Amino acid sequence: MDTRSCLLTPRFTIHRNNLEKLFYPRSVAVVGTNNIKGTVPYDILFNILKAEFRGILFPVSPGEKSICSVRAYKYVIDIDHPVDLAILVFPAQVCHLAMEQCGQKGIKAVVIISAGFKETGEKGWEREMQLREIAVKYDMSFIGPNCLGVINTDPAVNLNASFARRMPEEGSIGFLSQSGALCTAVLDYARAKHIGFSKFISFGNKADISEIDLLYYLKDDEKTKVILLYLEEVSDGQGLMQAAQDIIVDTGKPILILKSGRTEAGATAAASHTGSLAGSDEICNAAFRQAGIIRCGNIEEMFNIAIAFAYQPLPKSGRIAIVTNAGGPGVLTTDAAIMEGLELASFNEETTQLYKKYLPATANIKNPVDVIGDAKADRYNLAISGAICDPGVDGIFVILTPQSMTNIDAIANEIVQVTNGYNKPVYASFMGEADVRSGVDILQRNKIPHYILPESMCRSFARVYRFGSERHERNTKPKDFKDVNKEAARAVLLDSLNQGLTFLSEDKAVKVLGAYHLPVLQGKIATTPAQAMALAAEIGFPVAMKVLSDEIFHKSDIKGVVLNVTNVGEADKAFRAIIHQASALMPNARIRGVYITRMVNSGQEVILGIKRDPSFGAVIMFGLGGIFVELYRDVSFGVAPVNESLAESMIHGTKAYGLLNGARGTTKFDTTGIKTCIMRLSQLAVDLPQIKELDINPLIVLQEGSGCFVADAKIVLG
């Protein structure tokens, strides 16, 4: 599995020109089409025709003279005109033949719709590799196989090279999906809500063009303002993060990802249908957050947020005004807003006076503004006008319930009119479904984000606001510690690997960490009771004593660790006990002695670690020590390299931060020290791929300014 996954990473930087031909072809050949209505080969051709494609269309079908009244060619090489893009709908078994001909014809961009490749097993995977080889040979780029196709709504081309039922409306959302079937649901969902797309791409098995290539294409695509991506596996996590960061920093375009396979069962289901590798969902979450990617829980949430980005400006703050014709929904909206971290704006004197003067006496003129059940469009106009002009308001939520006197369409039109020309986000929730439908339609056509539930409205606003406020924090460079001794650390690792060891004994782990100036406690090795007594006294009591062996990993489990040794007598006893235990329980282990270090007894225990995630590579972990990790899962992750602000937010991101920062007037611990350790560990993780897993447990943190100490470290090689 591992090797296969490696092969699937991009083989070369996709030629810009090829992608241009994919999305803006002047001529398209549909290879393998036929005359049987209701089949994919026919539907694709007819979709291109129906969408009024601006270039020339060439059906290629060995058995037909014409298809849909368009003259057909037997083979693609027979076409007496240059072809920019080929759509392949041949059966998987013979796809490579068509591909070869496309290459000969000089076609640079291909969409392979056909299924029956990697997703079906070993044989299919070989067929997929064959397509890749042909692509390399002719310098072609292709989408798929096993996909729905590609859509470009730009009126300059009007390209619907897919077997979707309908062409979507033009819009500013770029949509990328690993699942073709999901695309059909998304297109249908979007059509009902007048959500438009700039580009719509089902990329299937991504044997050649990957989601990352497509992300970079959409980065520069002027028609795209918001990027949506459905993924079942993250094959190149670092590449995805880099692409996201480049896009956000350079263009400010938000990236929303729906990633499935979150649970083990889900990942298994995904594997059986795409052959993917599963990483940890928790790490995926952290990585996305780190890269500024907005992770969505489901399709609805994804579009709820996407339309907010696409239709309205970014909010300047979380201070919102609620305008409603119903008290109950006003309360529900207030609850939701507060729970999403927003604030109810306080109106200024001017707004208050306006409301006092023109709203009915029974209206609530405080936020949420209740214009009362018999409100018509004029009263909504007034309430919204007031809020939109109030400098204390940075977003407006308009709620409507269809009461008997409510003129729903008029109010919808009023919202569109009155908010026009202001640079303040306005969202609406017309609660209900049947009666409010025409009003909702007016809002949707006029790009007022609409939500059936006020809760979704608040959530979407909060996500958009957070994106805007966090955008400038990104992309500071990770610190490069020059004082480290990479070669020394590397030598320890290689030496151990050469000896066939799978983990490092404590003295060696200390050497590795010490080479990166992590605050290890330098220890000494005793091989006799007398030496143990002398060394312990030299180090200074209390000391910790641990069995030292290249073959004993879980030292505590065999009682190979004695802590708090306070005098020479105890040191003598501890030495004998440790050696006795180890020899008895691990008779085959070669014992190199007992490792003695100073004990640090006061301080707060935390843990630090390195993990290797199959998707994202080196990941640094931080959490409170002891039972906390297990009971409360109070840990945070950062994908290496970890810069200073990320290290800080890793610490702040745990609830444990309250404790470290001196909750209830207790000691403030040295979080600066932890931060430095996280950054040094990150550099170590990047420099030394020989380390498969590393655990510092515990790191003992002293009070503010006094640093911290590595009390125990385990390094697994691999």
Added chain:
Amino acid sequence: MDTRSCLLTPRFTIHRNNLEKLFYPRSVAVVGTNNIKGTVPYDILFNILKAEFRGILFPVSPGEKSICSVRAYKYVIDIDHPVDLAILVFPAQVCHLAMEQCGQKGIKAVVIISAGFKETGEKGWEREMQLREIAVKYDMSFIGPNCLGVINTDPAVNLNASFARRMPEEGSIGFLSQSGALCTAVLDYARAKHIGFSKFISFGNKADISEIDLLYYLKDDEKTKVILLYLEEVSDGQGLMQAAQDIIVDTGKPILILKSGRTEAGATAAASHTGSLAGSDEICNAAFRQAGIIRCGNIEEMFNIAIAFAYQPLPKSGRIAIVTNAGGPGVLTTDAAIMEGLELASFNEETTQLYKKYLPATANIKNPVDVIGDAKADRYNLAISGAICDPGVDGIFVILTPQSMTNIDAIANEIVQVTNGYNKPVYASFMGEADVRSGVDILQRNKIPHYILPESMCRSFARVYRFGSERHERNTKPKDFKDVNKEAARAVLLDSLNQGLTFLSEDKAVKVLGAYHLPVLQGKIATTPAQAMALAAEIGFPVAMKVLSDEIFHKSDIKGVVLNVTNVGEADKAFRAIIHQASALMPNARIRGVYITRMVNSGQEVILGIKRDPSFGAVIMFGLGGIFVELYRDVSFGVAPVNESLAESMIHGTKAYGLLNGARGTTKFDTTGIKTCIMRLSQLAVDLPQIKELDINPLIVLQEGSGCFVADAKIVLG
């Protein structure tokens, strides 16, 4: 505010007959109607006519001879026929006059639509009280004021006594709402989805008939299978819990509540529009769970769960089968199912063979079953048939994406047909919106619960399943400890209250807790250093010493506590230090001496407490001690009286339980001891309303079988 709230609890048990007349009247008078289309007084009358009410309708309007071609009367007393139900739409100022006449006429059931009462302030509240007085005088019952009205879809009456735009379909959901405007949104939402109602009641200010009366009515209403309630304030929490328990135990009908005012700002907004009192949302959550009430986050979730209950049988287990025509959505559904605690069923040999034989080779015949994108109704039939006959499957989720070959309506009809006659829940998710609409309509009309999102489907199934599996656990009686000395505890409290004290000093708190056999550490009071030394020695070292004064509540804050006193010399020093500190920092406090107790040093610290919630009364709290409570909010609540299974689930409900139960092979602590303490504390809380707040912090829990000890207790009176 407090007294007002008290007055609003039911004044007497609502006469069954009055409610019968409310919902099944043979004659209705609309009092205060008029001839002006588009006004509430007219709309109500016309709604009754339009719904084809089976009884006689009497318009009452001082100025009109007829309304909507029905002969009108000047006053209600002029009607020469008995009247069962009156709908009042008079202005608030004169409502009492109409009410008085209704009383004279012998009308027993009234719906007061008019607004302008409690929700507008003091004046309005007085008007509301006046209506109540009249109702008492004539033994009438009324709904409202300030409401949308009452609907009964039973064809025996066809009553739409509301100003809603439309009469809902007949169905088995009973809906109760404190907000009238929300009703309009709900009716509109439900209409589009063919969700039917048995009874639909907007109860507004509930000046007379409360949600609790209505719950009991719906309990016995044969037409109602599921009960939904929207609430902005819980005025009688204990009554609500009792009603819910009675309904669930006696009838098995589920109760779903959407409770707003969860945040402080939301509660403020609710107060400004209903004049409600806010309790803690966390306690509300716990109380609902305890009573078996299903709390919903929003309207959509409420109906998602409601239709599952209304349309399909309860699942026997959480083992579900997924049938899908798309891999991606299959993965999303698997993720969601697992995250909701469901399981993917394993198919038996028979099912597997069936699938192998009849599904295409490329189909995935394991769960989730992928019938592939070109599946038509026959293939869905086969896949569903297999799963529905498999004894290892207890629920079926059918997913559809609108691919080009998908015959959506035929598949919808097939789902209806093939699942008919089996007692296994079947839910569906047709993903998309426009193209799938007609198929969804078929499902909705045929009572297959449909969800746009697979996530909502899984969530709803899980909630229904959990309700079914927890139903039999309820209603065991709380233990009644006979060994307690209520009078002794009461005497301590009354004595302190008589002295004007607001809290108990430790010796008194120990007396109160001791009277309920909570495991207090009996202490002794020293008034001189010599006595302190002697008593400490007598008790046995180590001891704890604390300042004893009726005026010092926060003893630690003034260094009035010395722990771990290990010999007489230290006891002497500690006594002097405590007295010195207390005299210096609290010069006006009368110091009664130093309280000396034994120290228990080993064990896990937990906390127990009593709180009084304005909605639910006495609430018992449990959590892990120390920083855990603040950092992780890892606490649980139980509304008193707490029975054994609740006490147990309070302990199990915290993450701390892992620790207490011996996580990672560490000590198992005496959770049985904690359980007993919780139950005894519950009895104490019920018996002694003089206690406003009580904190046992910490309760030191020893290892399993060794009990626990109250190391410190604070009791606040009030």
